[in-house]
Amino acid sequence: MGFAETFKALADPGRRDILTMLRDRRMSAGEIGSHFDMTGATVSYHLNILKKAGLLFEEKEKNYIFYSLNTSIVEEVMVWLADLRGNTETGVSEGGNRDEKNKG
Amino acid sequence: MGFAETFKALADPGRRDILTMLRDRRMSAGEIGSHFDMTGATVSYHLNILKKAGLLFEEKEKNYIFYSLNTSIVEEVMVWLADLRGNTETGVSEGGNRDEKNKG
DNA sequence: CATCTATTTAGAAAATTTTCTAAATAGATT
DNA sequence: AATCTATTTAGAAAATTTTCTAAATAGATG
Numbered sequence: 001m002g003f004a005e006t007f008k009a010l011a012d013p014g015r016r017d018i019l020t021m022l023r024d025r026r027m028s029a030g031e032i033g034s035h036f037d038m039t040g041a042t043v044s045y046h047l048n049i050l051k052k053a054g055l056l057f058e059e060k061e062k063n064y065i066f067y068s069l070n071t072s073i074v075e076e077v078m079v080w081l082a083d084l085r086g087n088t089e090t091g092v093s094e095g096g097n098r099d100e101k102n103k104g
Numbered sequence: 105m106g107f108a109e110t111f112k113a114l115a116d117p118g119r120r121d122i123l124t125m126l127r128d129r130r131m132s133a134g135e136i137g138s139h140f141d142m143t144g145a146t147v148s149y150h151l152n153i154l155k156k157a158g159l160l161f162e163e164k165e166k167n168y169i170f171y172s173l174n175t176s177i178v179e180e181v182m183v184w185l186a187d188l189r190g191n192t193e194t195g196v197s198e199g200g201n202r203d204e205k206n207k208g
Numbered sequence: 209c210a211t212c213t214a215t216t217t218a219g220a221a222a223a224t225t226t227t228c229t230a231a232a233t234a235g236a237t238t
Numbered sequence: 239a240a241t242c243t244a245t246t247t248a249g250a251a252a253a254t255t256t257t258c259t260a261a262a263t264a265g266a267t268g
Contacts, residue, residue, distance in 0.1 A: 007115035
């Protein structure tokens with residue numbers, strides 16, 4: 001894993017659309033692909049990018065493969081961003097901030 | 105702006121390091137560059153990517169250019185991710201979720 | 209004003225990403 | 239077992255990103 005892969009995966013608008021589609025329910029690769037003007041092979045490529053980034057779960061059933069969103073990775077990214085921003089609520093820094101700051 | 109540019113900017117480890125360096129204080133291009141094994145021109149390229157993504161502020165002083173973090177863009181990304189994850193606290197969807205879900 | 213310091217811009221090479229077509233895999237159906 | 243359906247893998251072409259060197263800009267200083 002690693003944030004590089006995750007942010008890279010999130011950088012593509014089509015891949016973000018895929019994640020949004022999977023927000024509420026799982027979908028097969030084919031159903032996902034039907035929303036795009038792309039080859040199935042290309043959709044498969046994008047699904048693989050998202051999967052390697054840890055953003056998708058995969059379940060094989062019959063000849064289908066169903067994909068769903070891994071929200072825990074989404075949350076990991078949010079935590080990283082929250083630390084970058086600086087923790088405005090608590091006045092306490094989680095990461096590498098060793099100074100007196102964040103008065104609140 | 106747009107999320108594509110922002111996520112793409114965040115995808116590079118060096119660029120994330122730059123943002124982390126700027127978490128607490130502004131720094132000049134040269135000071136930023138001194139932390140990396142790269143040409144000044146390359147650092148300038150990365151700073152420009154971050155700036156175009158909306159992640160940096162720029163202040164010119166003397167012959168220096170100081171960069172600092174734009175936390176409001178960081179927060180916009182966090183909001184997008186929070187919506188993707190689904191709003192687990194309130195049970196109310198901000199985005200395109202029109203179903204009964206999120207029991208709490 | 210010559211020139212030094214800080215930084216960016218230009219242009220090209222190298223590396224990576226994205227896309228396609230064609231072929232491979234694998235389970236389902238006849 | 240033949241073949242149909244869903245999806246992935248392979249390999250190559252096209253597009254984009256990253257990096258460098260060299261040159262340009264711009265303000266500061268002797």
